């Protein structure tokens with residue numbers, strides 16, 4: 288029998304506010320003790336539910352609406368349809384994060400749309416960290432207040448409401464750029480490898496990227512060993528990065544924007560000459576008031592009696 292000929296499902300649990308379509312359909316399938324594929328075969332929609340979340344197909348959505356008694360508008364609100372392109376590009380459709388408080392007593396925890404954003408780490412309702420199997424580096428990357436601030440900034444930016452003093456895209460580019468030439472792991476970095484791996488030539492000779500992020504969020508290097516860091520080359524790939532990398536970036540964004548002057552000074556001191564040149568090029572595009580703040584920071588450093596060489600390294604803007 289085809290889906291359109293079937294009677295509506297007799298029992299349909301109501302969707303939670305902001306619940307994802309896949310999450311709700313999985314909970315409906317549980318009621319009938321079938322898999323999501325089994326429910327799809329019974330109702331008769333064609334595209335996989337995960338795809339419908341990103342690109343709803345009218346015929347499939349109508350079929351689900353008929354089977355569940357849910358309006359088409361409510362169904363669309365469970366998808367990522369209509370969200371700004373930048374926000375959509377930073378989605379993690381496969382995300383399975385849950386809130387243990389939201390889902391207390393539930394056989395299958397619900398998953399919300401907002402938790403699929405690359406920089407979502409908390410349930411905003413209960414202010415609880417989202418449960419995630421990926422706990423790599425979580426205990427060391429603990430500056431939750433700063434990470435929350437960074438996540439808010441990144442969310443606003445993705446939704447087209449960037450009001451930060453420096454464009455968020457520019458800060459992300461800065462954090463992901465190379466501060467130093469790629470280099471082999473230092474002995475203390477190799478020491479974190481199991482003894483059997485430490486002697487492997489591949490680990491001893493491989494050159495690792497040294498990003499600006501490490502100077503702004505030094506605890507990231509402690510949380511995630513250099514040989515295991517998986518930072519993307521640019522922000523467009525951040526959705527596939529592990530949680531620790533995304534969390535560290537959120538911290539980094541908040542720290543840079545809180546005090547751009549001192550953050551830049553610290554970054555330049557950390558960088559080699561090639562890295563400094565790149566960073567200066569990026570910062571040259573920043574708003575004039577920030578440039579002034581950086582210059583002021585340099586002046587303060589001079590007054591503290593730093594030697595001439597160090598002052599040159601902190602200087603960002605060439606005389607005009």
Ligand SMILES: [Zn+2]
Pocket residue numbers: 386387388389390410411412413414415
């Ligand atoms: Zn919650």
